Amino acid sequence: MNAAEVARERxxxxxxxxxxxxxxxxxxxxxxxxxxxxxxFDFFLFCQRNPKPCxxxxxxxxxxxxxxxxxxxxxxxxxxxxxxxxxxGILQEEVEDILDFWSEDMxxxxxxxxxTFENPLIKAGIAIRHIDEGKNVPMFITNxxxxxxxxxxxxxxxxxxxxxxxLVDQAIEITARYPKVHGAPVHVGNPExxxxxxxxxxxxxxxxxxxxxxxxxxxxxxVTPQAAVMRTKPEIVITHAPGHMFITDIQDEELKGL
Amino acid sequence: MNAAEVARERxxxxxxxxxxxxxxxxxxxxxxxxxxxxxxFDFFLFCQRNPKPCxxxxxxxxxxxxxxxxxxxxxxxxxxxxxxxxxxGILQEEVEDILDFWSEDMxxxxxxxxxTFENPLIKAGIAIRHIDEGKNVPMFITNxxxxxxxxxxxxxxxxxxxxxxxLVDQAIEITARYPKVHGAPVHVGNPExxxxxxxxxxxxxxxxxxxxxxxxxxxxxxVTPQAAVMRTKPEIVITHAPGHMFITDIQDEELKGL
Numbered sequence: 001m002n003a004a005e006v007a008r009e010r011x012x013x014x015x016x017x018x019x020x021x022x023x024x025x026x027x028x029x030x031x032x033x034x035x036x037x038x039x040x041f042d043f044f045l046f047c048q049r050n051p052k053p054c055x056x057x058x059x060x061x062x063x064x065x066x067x068x069x070x071x072x073x074x075x076x077x078x079x080x081x082x083x084x085x086x087x088x089g090i091l092q093e094e095v096e097d098i099l100d101f102w103s104e105d106m107x108x109x110x111x112x113x114x115x116t117f118e119n120p121l122i123k124a125g126i127a128i129r130h131i132d133e134g135k136n137v138p139m140f141i142t143n144x145x146x147x148x149x150x151x152x153x154x155x156x157x158x159x160x161x162x163x164x165x166x167l168v169d170q171a172i173e174i175t176a177r178y179p180k181v182h183g184a185p186v187h188v189g190n191p192e193x194x195x196x197x198x199x200x201x202x203x204x205x206x207x208x209x210x211x212x213x214x215x216x217x218x219x220x221x222x223v224t225p226q227a228a229v230m231r232t233k234p235e236i237v238i239t240h241a242p243g244h245m246f247i248t249d250i251q252d253e254e255l256k257g258l
Numbered sequence: 259m260n261a262a263e264v265a266r267e268r269x270x271x272x273x274x275x276x277x278x279x280x281x282x283x284x285x286x287x288x289x290x291x292x293x294x295x296x297x298x299f300d301f302f303l304f305c306q307r308n309p310k311p312c313x314x315x316x317x318x319x320x321x322x323x324x325x326x327x328x329x330x331x332x333x334x335x336x337x338x339x340x341x342x343x344x345x346x347g348i349l350q351e352e353v354e355d356i357l358d359f360w361s362e363d364m365x366x367x368x369x370x371x372x373x374t375f376e377n378p379l380i381k382a383g384i385a386i387r388h389i390d391e392g393k394n395v396p397m398f399i400t401n402x403x404x405x406x407x408x409x410x411x412x413x414x415x416x417x418x419x420x421x422x423x424x425l426v427d428q429a430i431e432i433t434a435r436y437p438k439v440h441g442a443p444v445h446v447g448n449p450e451x452x453x454x455x456x457x458x459x460x461x462x463x464x465x466x467x468x469x470x471x472x473x474x475x476x477x478x479x480x481v482t483p484q485a486a487v488m489r490t491k492p493e494i495v496i497t498h499a500p501g502h503m504f505i506t507d508i509q510d511e512e513l514k515g516l
Contacts, residue, residue, distance in 0.1 A: 041299040041365075044306075045317055049327065059303055061408050069307065069405070107299075147327070150319050 003027060004071065004247045008079040011247075017081045017096060019243035021115055021131070028181075028252050029245035030057050030070075030110040031222035032080060033229070034098070034238040037062045040107035042150025046228060047109065049147040053156050053224035055112035055180045057248065063104035070248040076108050082241035086226075089233030098238055106238075111222050112181035113245055114159055116252045120174050129162050129208045136243050137161070138202035139221050143195025144186065146224065154228035158186060158218040160199065162210040171217060180255045187218040194218065204242060261285060262329065262505045266337040269505075275339045275354060277501035279373055279389070286439075286510050287503035288315050288328075288368040289480035290338060291487070292356070292496040295320045298365035300408025304486060305367065307405040311414050311482035313370035313438045315506065321362035328506040334366050340499035344484075347491030352499055359496060369480050370439035371503055372417055374510045378432050387420050387466045394501050395419070396460035397479050401453025402444065404482065412486035416444060417479040418457065420472040429475060438513045445476040452476065462500060 001009070004027040010016045020029055035043060040062070047054035058070040065076040078097045085092050085101065095101075114137070118128050130137045137159045144156040163171045168188060176184035191199040199216055200207050204223055210216060229237045240246060259267070262285040268274045278287055293301060298320070305312035316328040323334040336355045343350050343359065353359075372395070376386050388395045395417045402414040421429045426446060434442035449457040457474055458465050462481055468474060487495045498504060 037299070041295070041302060042319075044299060044302050045319070048302075048314060048317060056306060059306060061300075061303070 002249060004249050005073055007247045008071070008074050011081050012075065012078045014096065019136070020081065020245045020247060021243065024247050026251055026253070028057070028248045028250040028255060029113050029115050030248055031113050031225070032076065032240045032246050033109045033111065033225045034076070034106050035234055036236065037105050037107050039151065039234050042152050043109065045149035046146070046152040046225070047111065049149050050224070051179070052182055052186060052220035053146065053222065055182060056109065057112050057180065057250065058110040060108040062107050065102065065108070067108070067110060067248070070110060070250050071246070072249070074246070074248070076246065077102050080240050080244055080246050082244040084239045084241050086229055086237040086239070087235065089230045094241055101236070101238060110246065110248065111225070112255070113222050114182050114219055115245070116181040116255060117175045117178045119252060121171060124170060124174055126163060126167050126171055130206065133208055135206035135208055137205050138208055139204035139223050140191070140196045141203045141227060146228065151232050152228045154224065154231045156186065157204070157221045157223040157227050158194070159221040160202070160216050160218050162208065162214040163217045164213055165215050168215055168217060175219065177256050182220045182222070185217050185219050189215055191216055260507060262507050263331055265505045266329070266332050269339050270333065270336045272354065277394070278339065278503045278505060279501065282505050284509055284511070286315070286506045286508040286513060287371050287373050288506055289371050289483070290334065290498045290504050291367045291369065291483045292334070292364050293492055294494065295363050295365050297409065297492050300410050301367065301483070303407035304404070304410040305369065307407050308482070309437070310440055310444060310478035311404065311480065313440060314367065315370050315438065315508065316368040318366040320365050323360065323366070325366070325368060325506065328368060328508050329504070330507070332504070332506070334504065335360050338498050338502055338504050340502040342497045342499050344487055344495040344497070345493065347488045356496055359494070368504065368506065369483070370513070371480050372440050372477055373503070374439040374513060375433045375436045377510060379429060382428060382432055384421060384425050384429050388464065391466055393464035393466055395463050396466055397462035397481050398449070398454045398476070399461045399485060404486065409490050410486045412482065412489045414444065415462070415479045415481040415485050416452070416476040418460070418474050418476050420466065420468040421475045422471055423473050426473055426475060433477065435514050440478045440480070443475050444478050447473055449474055
């Protein structure tokens with residue numbers, strides 16, 4: 001078994017119920033969106049039109065809970081530590097598996113996650129503040145509207161990392177190599193320009209310290225589909241809980257330049 | 259009006275009924291596949307899993323005949339010189355517009371076409387034999403199976419261009435820069451290795467001369483979806499006729515490196 005398979009099995013058996021950063025290092029972690037087939041084409045289109053916040057790693061056929069191309073031994077219904085159930089666009093509950101919610105009608109999307117580019121940043125000597133502070137990354141709803149698709153529309157959600165000003169160019173260059181996991185930043189500097197009123201009050205995740213001489217840098221974020229789901233209000237949508245990702249058999253290095 | 263809009267208008271008015279190569283030079287021409295919504299998700303998935311033969315440029319919502327992102331003034335129903343109507347997987351007729359076949363249920367896919375990379379090849383001094391001989395590019399059904407998706411499966415179709423052996427590396431390098439229009443070749447040399455019995459008897463298009471010292475080079479081809487359609491046999495599928503493409507407002511140069 002590879003490290004991803006070991007990690008998925010631990011989660012499946014209920015031996016790990018927390019966030020997944022650092023699990024199966026080097027293996028790509030994915031955002032998950034599961035919805036009824038009647039919404040699947042429109043959501044696919046939404047992702048295709050908004051590849052920066054919604055980069056598609058894999059899509060499963062209706063009822064298929066094994067991602068045959070990216071984690072054939074995995075089980076989408078059990079291999080995530082914590083799921084979120086949205087009904088009519090409202091977060092109703094968090095659960096540890098979705099066996100009771102699954103049906104032959106459910107279509108699963110696996111989307112890239114910025115965890116993949118954080119390792120290369122760290123290797124290049126660019127510290128990641130939320131990791132150093134033991135927190136979740138701060139995320140903000142912006143005034144950048146995604147391209148609508150069918151019934152789906154919504155604002156782009158971004159994640160923010162404070163970067164020392166002299167390292168910003170390098171951070172842009174490194175993350176640009178990973179378009180399948182959000183790629184280069186969508187905004188650098190003044191948060192108000194993208195509709196963020198207070199950079200110390202994120203809409204999701206935690207507040208992190210921004211030191212003098214550091215610039216807030218904003219990347220498109222995989223929570224964007226959850227904002228679209230909240231606006232569109234399908235009967236049911238299931239996602240991972242923030243930070244509790246699905247671990248694939250893809251290696252981060254394979255995504256370079258794709 | 260830009261040159262693409264002028265070309266589309268000429269075609270719409272019935273002033274041009276022939277193949278489109280050379281029309282609106284520099285503007286990207288697209289393969290077109292139109293099918294009923296019930297097949298749209300599976301076909302989307304087929305394209306996403308087989309990006310070399312089926313590189314998605316744009317997808318329109320059901321009933322939408324204006325490609326809002328790539329040719330907002332265009333009309334998919336009238337702006338192609340010749341269409342093919344497949345019923346139950348069998349080519350039934352060729353028509354000059356599809357107004358009578360259109361319905362609110364029809365979903366249109368625009369896929370990249372190798373015409374885009376032929377110009378950069380020619381600019382680099384690599385002649386394109388079928389252009390020089392005034393023919394259609396030769397295309398072959400291979401023994402390379404596409405990744406199946408839902409109801410769709412089928413062999414990869416390739417186009418062949420004879421390239422002088424000393425220029426093959428350069429041809430690979432140039433076309434690799436255009437992944438949205440099939441990218442680098444899928445095979446170089448011996449046709450039998452990919453199941454082609456006679457390189458002088460193409461399955462689609464015309465036979466071209468292969469001179470001594472030239473190597474047959476094979477690129478994934480946008481006719482691949484038509485092979486999948488022939489196997490899957492939906493009630494109705496509409497495509498462009500080979501060589502009679504839809505001209506978008508995208509410029510070829512914009513696709514470089516995407």
